[in-house]
Amino acid sequence: MDVDFLKKLVEFETTAGNFREMSECVQLCRDELGKSGLKCAVSVKNGVPSLVCNVKNNSSELLLTGHLDVIEGKKGQFKPYVEGGKLFGRGAADMKGGCAVAVSVMKKLVEENRADNVGLVFTCDEETGGHSGMEYIASRIKTKFATTLEPQSNRDTSVIVKHKGLLWVKLVAEGKAAHGSKPWLGENAAEKLIAALPKALSLASASKKPVWANTVNLGTINAGLSANRVPDEASATLDYRLVRDSDAGRIKKRLAKIRGVKATVIQESRMLGTDSRNHFVKKFAKVASSVWGRKIGVANETYFTDVRWFCEKKVPAIVFGPYGENIHADDEWVDLSSCGKVEEAYLKFAELF
Numbered sequence: 001m002d003v004d005f006l007k008k009l010v011e012f013e014t015t016a017g018n019f020r021e022m023s024e025c026v027q028l029c030r031d032e033l034g035k036s037g038l039k040c041a042v043s044v045k046n047g048v049p050s051l052v053c054n055v056k057n058n059s060s061e062l063l064l065t066g067h068l069d070v071i072e073g074k075k076g077q078f079k080p081y082v083e084g085g086k087l088f089g090r091g092a093a094d095m096k097g098g099c100a101v102a103v104s105v106m107k108k109l110v111e112e113n114r115a116d117n118v119g120l121v122f123t124c125d126e127e128t129g130g131h132s133g134m135e136y137i138a139s140r141i142k143t144k145f146a147t148t149l150e151p152q153s154n155r156d157t158s159v160i161v162k163h164k165g166l167l168w169v170k171l172v173a174e175g176k177a178a179h180g181s182k183p184w185l186g187e188n189a190a191e192k193l194i195a196a197l198p199k200a201l202s203l204a205s206a207s208k209k210p211v212w213a214n215t216v217n218l219g220t221i222n223a224g225l226s227a228n229r230v231p232d233e234a235s236a237t238l239d240y241r242l243v244r245d246s247d248a249g250r251i252k253k254r255l256a257k258i259r260g261v262k263a264t265v266i267q268e269s270r271m272l273g274t275d276s277r278n279h280f281v282k283k284f285a286k287v288a289s290s291v292w293g294r295k296i297g298v299a300n301e302t303y304f305t306d307v308r309w310f311c312e313k314k315v316p317a318i319v320f321g322p323y324g325e326n327i328h329a330d331d332e333w334v335d336l337s338s339c340g341k342v343e344e345a346y347l348k349f350a351e352l353f
């Protein structure tokens with residue numbers, strides 16, 4: 001992988017809504033891939049650019065995917081630097097590191113004259129739901145196997161075949177405002193919400209330890225304007241992470257039955273659920289094991305990625321990218337030696353196509 005190219009990617013502030021930086025970052029990738037003679041197209045939906053490279057007649061046997069958007073960072077995080085084998089910067093791990101690896105893989109495949117059946121897609125709205133990027137692209141491109149080079153968040157590299165689905169819900173309680181000294185004249189919305197919350201939270205595991213089960217996080221809670229006023233509105237947002245797609249419907253029905261609050265779905269997304277016995281998955285694990293010199297198995301993850309859009313189209317898909325830490329935090333970094341290994345694994349895996 002070309003470290004200088006990765007540094008250039010990190011320098012773009014490709015945060016939500018920053019369409020100019022996104023376009024320039026996409027253009028840099030297009031130019032880099034174009035130097036190898038690869039044909040790339042940029043499509044724009046709702047202002048969000050996506051790059052589609054080496055995909056002929058809307059089809060490619062193997063598709064490497066990634067996202068170039070990042071979450072907000074401090075100014076200094078857009079000035080990448082290398083220290084102790086790690087490249088630091090916003091998006092270094094999530095996931096410009098993986099994108100730089102994918103570009104390098106494509107270039108080497110061209111050099112070895114075996115890029116014909118491998119395509120690449122980069123989008124710019126993964127962090128905000130992927131609707132204008134990968135959802136749109138996955139509805140148009142056919143592929144036999146899709147991967148995303150999202151980072152591995154622990155050093156024990158694995159092939160991720162499943163990740164959780166999500167259901168974000170807003171609960172709103174309504175009441176009647178009154179003076180705080182005469183609460184009997186009002187109807188307290190905050191109290192209604194507080195009474196409803198334990199029921200909503202009981203619909204998923206309350207485990208404080210890592211579990212492969214449905215979980216819920218009470219993310220926000222808002223009510224009231226002052227101590228001396230009965231609040232007439234209160235709201236909370238809940239983040240359910242689900243291990244079965246069918247549970248979303250069950251949870252929504254149960255939420256609708258909770259008295260005193262109205263539940264509205266803000267965001268909903270299916271899980272990644274690739275069969276670990278799929279022959280491409282098995283081959284990938286075998287190839288990765290040969291590169292790492294130890295057994296690389298399959299695993300599940302809690303976060304969600306854009307590759308789930310392919311899973312919805314019944315395309316087997318995995319997550320496999322370089323190791324990095326402090327994702328979405330300060331001091332985000334990607335391990336450069338793992339970038340090299342991931343690249344080697346993809347180059348070997350591409351022999352299948």
Ligand SMILES: [Zn+2]
Binds near residue numbers: 094
């Ligand atoms: Zn990501």
